Amino acid sequence: MTGKTHLIVSTGVTLSVMQFMGQGITLASAAIAVISSLLPDIDEPNSLLMQKTMPKKLLNFIKLFFAAAGIGFIAYCYLQSFYTPYSYGAGALLIIMCLVNQRLFRQILMILLGGLLLYVGAEAGPWWGTAGALIMVCALLPHRGLTHSLYGVVMWGGLLYYASIRLGVTLWIAGTLSYTLHLLCDMLTKQGIHPLPPLKWKLAVPLMSTGKFSGFLVESVCITLAFVMLWNAFVVPMGLVTYSWWEQVKAVWSSV
Template sequence: MMGRTHIIVGTGVSLSLLHMGGISLSIPAAAVAFISSVLPDIDEPNSLLVTRVLPNWLLRIVQVALIAAAAVVGIYGMENYPWNLILAALIAIVSFMPSRSLRQWVIFFIGLGLIVYGGSFHPWHLLVGSLLILTTFLPHRGLTHTLYGVGVWTFLLYGSTQSYGDAVWMAGGLSYLLHLIADSLTNRGIKPLPPFKWKLKFKLMSTGTKQGAWIEMFFIGATFIIAWIAFSPLFL
């Protein structure tokens, strides 16, 4: 499914179900549900989530910075010749990588930074950094599109957001799970429990096709109906 559909369905349905279940909602819960609805696609550098966090203009800045760094290493590192030129060439090569590959490298170094420096602020940063690095080596709809991914994300939220109440980790875990359920409707499906090769796929649609667009519209409409049922008593 398209990213915008995941956001509407994941956020809308998860918050509606929690509200109908008597769980008190909050702005942090809504924000986490929103992010969790597209988080499984973090393993795809061109996904909606990653391109919004690392837009093209930011990548251009990274490229310019890398070119400048290559020049500095090449010019001012002559005492280490020829290794300075080799390192400068490698940095320059990275700077000219396609946007998709460059985003993967940026995610990798963000994860590395969290591991090296983030642990002193919060121990969870070590785990988050490790997961970010891991996603750069995973194929799309790999480990992040499994029940293990749901469990790890829910566990992280449960351990780090207790001060905000149960709504946050519940909304995040449910919204993440709804993303997987939505992707199981596609022809490609998901492998929810690797290393088992069993795939969960209902073959109802293919993303980007006319039929797929109609099915996505149906689920968006169903989400608004569920939200109306859940929240309309607040306004009537």
């Protein structure tokens, strides 16, 4: 499924279910539901999540920065005779990084970001290091690997559960449910998901192929169902409350 469909379906169904369950929906839980609806695709550098967090304009700016840093470093090494000629290789590497395609460049940035979080985790705490390690792993794994498995659900749900305890805000229900719905939607494709890698066991209900008419049809049905749930979860109760208020107003007016 496309990223937009995942965003609408997973977020919409999650918030509707939470409303039906009587769970308080806060801005934080809604934001977690949105993030979790796209998070499994963090292993795909060109996914909607990565395009929004690392847009082309930002990538182009970083590329220019790396190119300038590479040229400046080479010039510095030349003038100061700083470990020449070997230091030229480091500067050339920074320049070469700017010539790769957007997908590969996003992978490189994910690895660098993961390494930075690992370094920060040595002082700030293990959770930063864990997040850094996972980002680096996701950058190297094939699409629909670890993040599209039960391991991904457990790790993300566990992290949110820990955060919920520390912050005193219920986040794990919204995050775990939205993340799981993403995987269930991907089960509808021919590729399916492998819930327990490295086992080759696959869960797939091959109803659609993304980009084809079958994909358009299935995605349209899923989006429609999500909006129906949202309508019944939020709009209908608001209408009933408004009707109740109106009846009370009429009762008071008639008694005057």
